[in-house]
Amino acid sequence: MPYNIAMISDFFFPQPGGIESHIYQLSTKLIDRGHKVIIITHAYAGRTGVRYLTNGLKVYHVPFFVIYRETTFPTVFSFFPIFRNIIIREQIEIVHGHASLSSLCHEAILHARTMGLRTVFTDHSLFGFADAASILTNKLLKFTLSDVDHVICVSHTCKENTVLRASLDPLMVSVIPNAVVAENFRPLSYTSNEHSNSVVSPTESNHRGGPPLAHRFGPHDTITIVVISRLFYNKGTDLLIAAIPRILASHPNVRFIIAGSGPKAIDLEQMLERNVLQDRVSLLGPVRHEEVRGVMVRGHIYLHPSLTEAFGTVIVEAASCGLYVVCTRVGGIPEVLPGYMTEFAKPEEDDLVAATGRAIARLRQGKVRTEFFHNQVKQMYSWTDVAQRTERVYDGISGVLPHDEFYPGTGVGAGGGWSATRGRAGVQSFALIERLKRYYGCGIWAGKLFCLCVIVDYLLFVFLEIFAPRARIDLARNWPKKSSDAGKENERDGDLAMKDAGGVGRKRGARHHREKRREA
Structure with missing residues (x-):
């Protein structure tokens, strides 16, 4: 079944790199398979607002302050209003974050769970356990992944590293490698x-x-x-x-x-x-x-x-x-x-x-x-294969695949703390009390701090729902998909969609004036 997916990371084009290429290629192949995909990243020089890439891939460049190696300053809550607006406009169902060092990724997963959305995290890096930077990063990762539906790693070594760093159930981590065109x-x-x-x-x-x-x-x-x-x-x-x-x-x-x-x-x-x-x-x-x-x-x-x-x-x-x-x-x-x-x-x-x-x-x-x-x-290596395997993860966390098929060899409730909070379909519970239980187990002091963050995030969500109701947020038009039956009509609509990205399309305006002249 088709999904509306938001890929979120601080790292994306025009900056070159493996994570940036992974997000773009995976998104393109998912679009080819019938899904709707948008990307949310921070603003780069000369790129702010909404941009359209090939194949209808829409990119939101959020103007946040960058502090180090293209990573934005972590604000925790200030991203929520913008994030909620984008998610509602695009009717997103799954939020897919990338990279352990991406502030936008961690904040987006927290806000998405508060909004009742399915979440996936892909880890692209390896980290140690001894130095101060690694300890802080690992604690942050444990906070984020305590309430995520599934984790993807790009290699088996990366999976072992992530499982140890975030204290995860290995059954909740899949290995899907990168690919190359x-x-x-x-x-x-x-x-x-x-x-x-x-x-x-x-x-x-x-x-x-x-x-x-x-x-x-x-x-x-x-x-x-x-x-x-x-x-x-x-x-x-x-x-x-x-x-x-x-x-x-x-x-x-x-x-x-x-x-x-x-x-x-x-x-x-x-x-x-x-x-x-x-x-x-x-x-x-x-x-x-x-x-x-x-x-x-x-x-x-x-x-x-x-x-x-x-x-x-x-x-x-x-x-x-x-x-x-x-x-x-x-x-x-x-x-x-x-x-x-x-x-x-x-x-x-x-x-x-x-x-x-x-x-x-x-x-x-x-x-x-x-x-x-x-x-x-x-x-x-094939990006089509990567997209198919990622799509299967989406089916698993959405309950489309039965629990025993997505996690073979396990029954519901097996596998420790992760599985114990899942329903019959094997998907993560959205109940606030269940979320607080998962965060509380992250540490003596850190657990209490994480619970406080979740409560504040939930109260902010309630505030936004009351004072910025969903009915006031316009829904974005989906990128029209060409088909063999539609022909020139769909091609014309696709042209209009590109023109409408920056305002009212010239073709639509010309057609409006022609109709007015006929009425006169």
């Missing part, structure tokens, strides 16, 4: 052939008359290593800065191309000046997502030195472009690609240098069949 990440010499779906060694290839041997690089041929990443500590930029001089010293015919921006960019530039490596390392600065493929196809190896990563969409994009991947064995990265596409290293300088050396040697010996990577990645 393989057609947008083709190698320069892309050709589809019948052998591309199997892994063939060079020796086997010659014996059975298969495709020719992989390209061998001569000892004097240049091998280019590509790095595309935000230049932050958690992305392993310090590790990269330490490893580059050693890699270039050991391999005189190797070059680097580095794209990205961040606070560590100045350290990277200083390293190049100290070692006089400007002629062997190209710094491109920030690149848009649509430019990523153009950078990747200039290289042969993709280096990903991240210190923590829940999934790592960029390494899937690199493999799709035909690059051999060198990456650290951290987080969910080992789950992403098969072993023959990657060379793993510990998140240490010596091991990263050694792994990069092994990758260079394998390429020079022709032991890696990178020309087959694209078709294999295309079969492994």
